[in-house]
Amino acid sequence: MHIVITGAAGFLGQRLVDRLVSARELAGQTLSRLTLIDQVEPNRPVSGGITVHSQALDISQPGALDEVLAERPDVIYHLAAIVSSAAEEDLDLGMRVNFDVTRALVEGCRRHGLSGTRLVMASSVAAYGGNLPEILDDMTALHPQNSYGAQKAMSELLINDYSRRGLVDGLVLRLPTIVIRPGRPNAAASSFASSILREPLNGEDAVCPVDTSLNLFVMSPATVVDALVHGANVSGDVLGPFRAFMLPGITVSVAEMIETLREVGGESALAHVRYEPDGKIEAIVGSWPSSFTNLRANKLGFRSERDFRDIVKAFLDERA
Template identity: 65%
Template sequence: MHVLITGAAGFLGQRLTGALLERGQVDGKALTRLTLVDQIEPVAPPHDTIRLDCRAMDITRPGALDSLLGERPEVIYHLAAVVSAAAEAELDLGMTVNFEATRALLEGCRAAGLAETRLIMASSVAVYGGELPDTLDDMTALTPQSSYGTQKAMCELLINDYSRRGLIDGCVLRLPTIVVRPGRPNAAASSFASSILREPLGGETALCPVPTDLELFVMSPGRVVDALLHAATLPSDALVPYRSIMLPGLTVSVAAMLEVLRDIGGEEALARVQHAPEPRIEAIVASWPARFETRRAERLGFVADRDFHEIVRTFVAERQAAR
């Protein structure tokens, strides 16, 4: 089996690459080739039986992916994106990367006749917004309140329509906010959700730009990667009539997150969090809903984290193992 990943040098792309190489198979079929694409050349460890093809590529360039699509990958993970705050700050960049490149990818699949290729795109809770019911589900109307959410919503609709027409076998996963991300803060509006845990547990100061009563819908990196892998195994008829799935996350307030920080890192860790309101970030994040009914995802076999303590303890264990 040949798997193609766009955005492979990013955080999720690296985690997914590692999981695929470790498992060595997708949906019971041996993984024989893994093609990794990003703006900078992705790095992956050599493998004895899996052919690795790592390429630096600007997927917004017309026809950039055509040669790879002509080699008929059986699963495509489309993770390439400009993150939320950056897409809000630069409309043209967000439209080019998040929407136009996705449309070009779909057209490339259509031209190559990849009707049976499973295309899995990472979407976001940002596709929702405005006045919403207390609890949402997969079929709640998409009313994004940011450019990022709008771009993701347009891609979702395109993937559903191309799949309805039999041009691609699409699956969209709406990701909760991923916590705890390793590394350093990035331009995502939700970056603080990892920073207020990661930095204090590492002995550094972190800024919290939102009120502590704000709630988020969250999922651990490991569970997100498990969901991406599982999405490749779902039968097409299980995804009809609508191809977008809200993954089962946890609803947690910033205050509850900080309590877990105190439980695991002590008062010293909690004292490293400084509250510095940032209205621009709050406006974006507060527009994202935090409560979902996810029975459909659970019926399809997607699994949630047990609790927020487990998420943070797993992060601490992984960081210690990496050291």
């Protein structure tokens, strides 16, 4: 089996690579080749008998993926993206990376006759927005309130249509807010949701830019990777004609997150959090829904954590 990953140098891409190399198979087939693509050359894993090709490539350039697609990969994970705040600040960049690349990718699959290739794209809770019901289901209309969400929603519809036409075997997984992300804060509007836990638990200061009453729909990095792997295993026959849905997560308020920080890190950790309201961040994150039924994802075998403390415990266990 040959698997291609765009955005392979990102934290989700790196974790997915590690998981695939460790398992050495996907969808019941032995993994023989990995092609890792990003703006910077992704790290090459210790892969045993798996052939790994890692390359720095600007996939927004015309024809950039033609050589890779000509090799007829079995699975493509499309993780490359410009994150929310950056896409809001630079419309052209967001459109080029978050939408134009997706269109080029499905058109490439069409040209190379990759109707049987499973294309798994990571979308986002940001695809929702506007005047929403209290609890959303899989068929709640998309009405994004920022450019990042709009670009993801357009890409979802494109993949759905190409799958309907039998040009690719697409699957779009809308990701909850991912916590606790490793590394340092980035340009994502939701970056604070990790930093208000990660930094204080490391004895460093962090800023909370939103009201603590704000609710978020969250999932841990490990569970997101589980979902990406599982997504390649789900048969197109059971997916049916609509190929996009929200992954199951848990609803938690920022206040509950900070209380969990106090429980696991004590008052000393709590003292590292300061509150500096940021209207731009709150406007973006506050437009995202925080409660879903997730009936379809649950039926297809996707899972979530049971409790927010499980997410924090997983972070602490990984750090130990």
